[in-house]
Amino acid sequence: MKPSTLVDEFEHYSAWRDAVFVRVEALRDWLSAQELGDADSEMRLNQLLGRLQEDTLNVAFVAEFSRGKSELINAIFFSDYRQRVLPSSAGRTTMCPTELYYTPLQRPSLRLLPIDTKTRDGSVADFKRDPDAWTEFPLNLDSTEDMSATLMRLADTLDVDAATAEAYGLIDPDDAETARGLERDGSIAIPRWRHALINFPHPLLKQGLVILDTPGLNAIGTEPELTLNMLPSAHAVLFLLSADTGVTKSDIEIWRQYIAPVQGASRARLVVLNKIDGLWDDLKSADEIDAVIARQVVSSAALLDLPASQVYPVSAQKALVAKVKNDPALLQKSRLPELENALTQELIPHKQALVSESTQAGVEDVVVKATELLETRLATLQDQVDELEGLRGKNRDVIQHMMVKTNDDQQQFERGLQQFNALRNVFASQVETLRRQLGMEALHREVGKTRQAMENSRFSAGLRDAMGQFFRRLDGNLNAAASSMREIRAMMTAMYQKFSDEHGLAAVNPPDHSLNKYRKEMARLERVFDERFNTFFKMLTLGQHQLTSRFFETLASKVVQVFELANSETESWLKALIAPMETQVREHKIQLKRRLESVSRIHAATETLDERIAELETATGTVSDQLDNLARINTRIADALADESAGSRLAQTA
Numbered sequence: 001m002k003p004s005t006l007v008d009e010f011e012h013y014s015a016w017r018d019a020v021f022v023r024v025e026a027l028r029d030w031l032s033a034q035e036l037g038d039a040d041s042e043m044r045l046n047q048l049l050g051r052l053q054e055d056t057l058n059v060a061f062v063a064e065f066s067r068g069k070s071e072l073i074n075a076i077f078f079s080d081y082r083q084r085v086l087p088s089s090a091g092r093t094t095m096c097p098t099e100l101y102y103t104p105l106q107r108p109s110l111r112l113l114p115i116d117t118k119t120r121d122g123s124v125a126d127f128k129r130d131p132d133a134w135t136e137f138p139l140n141l142d143s144t145e146d147m148s149a150t151l152m153r154l155a156d157t158l159d160v161d162a163a164t165a166e167a168y169g170l171i172d173p174d175d176a177e178t179a180r181g182l183e184r185d186g187s188i189a190i191p192r193w194r195h196a197l198i199n200f201p202h203p204l205l206k207q208g209l210v211i212l213d214t215p216g217l218n219a220i221g222t223e224p225e226l227t228l229n230m231l232p233s234a235h236a237v238l239f240l241l242s243a244d245t246g247v248t249k250s251d252i253e254i255w256r257q258y259i260a261p262v263q264g265a266s267r268a269r270l271v272v273l274n275k276i277d278g279l280w281d282d283l284k285s286a287d288e289i290d291a292v293i294a295r296q297v298v299s300s301a302a303l304l305d306l307p308a309s310q311v312y313p314v315s316a317q318k319a320l321v322a323k324v325k326n327d328p329a330l331l332q333k334s335r336l337p338e339l340e341n342a343l344t345q346e347l348i349p350h351k352q353a354l355v356s357e358s359t360q361a362g363v364e365d366v367v368v369k370a371t372e373l374l375e376t377r378l379a380t381l382q383d384q385v386d387e388l389e390g391l392r393g394k395n396r397d398v399i400q401h402m403m404v405k406t407n408d409d410q411q412q413f414e415r416g417l418q419q420f421n422a423l424r425n426v427f428a429s430q431v432e433t434l435r436r437q438l439g440m441e442a443l444h445r446e447v448g449k450t451r452q453a454m455e456n457s458r459f460s461a462g463l464r465d466a467m468g469q470f471f472r473r474l475d476g477n478l479n480a481a482a483s484s485m486r487e488i489r490a491m492m493t494a495m496y497q498k499f500s501d502e503h504g505l506a507a508v509n510p511p512d513h514s515l516n517k518y519r520k521e522m523a524r525l526e527r528v529f530d531e532r533f534n535t536f537f538k539m540l541t542l543g544q545h546q547l548t549s550r551f552f553e554t555l556a557s558k559v560v561q562v563f564e565l566a567n568s569e570t571e572s573w574l575k576a577l578i579a580p581m582e583t584q585v586r587e588h589k590i591q592l593k594r595r596l597e598s599v600s601r602i603h604a605a606t607e608t609l610d611e612r613i614a615e616l617e618t619a620t621g622t623v624s625d626q627l628d629n630l631a632r633i634n635t636r637i638a639d640a641l642a643d644e645s646a647g648s649r650l651a652q653t654a
């Protein structure tokens with residue numbers, strides 16, 4: 001299997017990052033579309049997206065001067081240009097920290113920050129925001145020669161006196177090494193530039209790789225930003241030793257001071273033992289040479305307190321030559337592929353883990369917050385539904401009860417009404433009887449009958465008998481009427497009691513009424529008649545017969561008066577008897593109607609309640625869906641972050 005190259009792995013990493021970006025973006029857009037994201041969440045996600053977009057992979061090369069840092073960078077990244085892109089030569093070459101990166105926002109160029117900025121306020125990062133502070137040289141990508149010539153500026157120096165160098169913080173005048181560096185005229189060569197930025201459209205740089213080449217000779221110590229910021233933020237640090245010098249005191253110093261302390265579990269660190277071609281010896285066998293190299297690897301590792309497996313012996317120079325001349329055997333011998341492979345394995349997974357971790361943390365915060373918000377909403381909605389549901393239950397019970405009650409009352413009332421109507425029929429027929437007994441018709445009949453009997457009678461005894469019968473029959477009528485009235489009253493009293501008991505109508509005691517005074521009046525009239533008869537009509541003559549007739553007519557009209565009075569009083573009494581019952585029945589009907597209306601009003605209210613509950617249930621459904629969606633989006637981000645294909649790829653190549 002073809003080992004995955006740094007380019008392949010990096011491309012895969014970029015694709016992974018883009019996939020994560022798209023899914024985090026989906027989360028942000030979804031949250032804002034659903035109006036769920038607050039300002040803080042949105043800011044966090046935007047920061048996260050910004051970081052994913054501007055994500056860089058920083059690889060730093062650190063070593064004493066002339067260990068071959070620049071040459072190694074050329075060999076690993078720029079062999080396609082078939083030339084040294086970065087200047088590399090004996091002695092001190094790279095004079096200032098140099099960052100190689102790519103941004104499409106600027107033309108390809110070399111930008112240099114003059115060394116005298118060291119006396120001005122501001123860090124390199126500050127000056128990066130001030131384009132005018134830099135001297136810019138465009139890079140002619142069409143000509144490798146032109147480009148190399150431009151990049152030679154990285155090696156520019158200035159001759160200054162010791163005081164100036166000291167003012168720049170570059171030398172310590174009391175230091176013996178510095179004293180040796182001074183020329184006879186007291187001048188000293190210092191870097192002309194403080195920092196270099198190379199914007200270069202290399203495929204890896206385009207995908208976010210940033211390479212940091214550093215100058216040797218303890219120049220690291222003079223630029224605090226290197227130690228404080230650039231090295232600690234590098235995702236991989238390659239520390240170079242040289243086979244020809246072995247591990248020197250200053251190598252160990254740089255290692256201990258600048259590399260060892262910034263190690264973190266998630267940071268790749270590779271030690272390169274360069275220039276192994278110096279150990280190649282045509283007089284020795286390949287095995288013998290390998291053994292020599294292995295011995296130096298072991299001793300170097302021991303001096304740096306590292307396992308030998310972390311030290312990679314290479315020849316940067318031969319690797320560059322091999323790549324330029326397309327010589328696989330030489331490339332193999334340079335052992336650069338092993339270093340590249342190790343770099344790939346160390347760099348990408350570590351970087352991926354870092355990005356994954358910070359993305360996951362950021363996403364989790366936002367998702368947890370949104371989930372909590374939605375869960376609170378859901379609980380609130382559920383509470384409302386429960387409450388209304390409870391109310392609806394109660395309402396149902398109340399309405400049920402009222403319905404049943406009203407229904408019962410209605411039915412009972414209907415029954416009562418039937419009874420009442422039956423009663424009225426009975427009442428009517430009783431009144432009929434009463435009227436037959438007491439009515440004027442019966443009276444006139446009696447009067448007529450008596451008149452007839454008197455006309456037919458020629459003798460006074462016959463007259464008297466007719467009159468006597470007249471009074472008997474009328475008294476009989478009055479007596480029968482009185483008994484009918486008692487019956488009517490008893491029936492009405494019972495009915496009032498029944499309606500009061502069964503329908504809650506007011507108890508009424510029906511008025512009493514008696515015909516006694518009329519019977520007394522009739523008795524008086526009879527007595528008057530008797531007296532007159534005894535006095536005037538014992539012996540009847542024709543003339544007397546006529547007198548008697550006239551007297552009877554007078555008496556009869558008196559009797560009619562008495563009966564008229566009795567009748568009108570009785571009619572009033574009958575009205576007084578039935579009227580309260582009729583009023584109460586009418587009133588009861590109205591009350592029942594009102595109750596029915598109010599029950600149906602409450603019923604309508606229950607329907608409104610149903611609508612509101614349905615609304616709340618729809619809202620609950622929406623929030624549940626939102627929770628599901630959020631979980632799904634979160635899972636999709638987690639899936640993207642997990643990047644299982646990367647794991648298997650690395651496992652295969654390991």
Ligand SMILES: Nc1nc2c(ncn2[C@@H]2O[C@H](COP(=O)(O)OP(=O)(O)OP(=O)(O)O)[C@@H](O)[C@H]2O)c(=O)[nH]1
Binds near residue numbers: 067094
């Ligand atoms: N024989 C041999 N020489 C090498 C190798 N790598 C680099 N050199 C030489 O060592 C010298 C220094 O190389 P540079 O790449 O300039 O070293 P550097 O670490 O960048 O040094 P400064 O920029 O001065 O800090 C140059 O002459 C290179 O040609 C190697 O693998 N084998």
Ligand SMILES: [Mg+2]
Binds near residue numbers: 069088093094213214
């Ligand atoms: Mg260099």
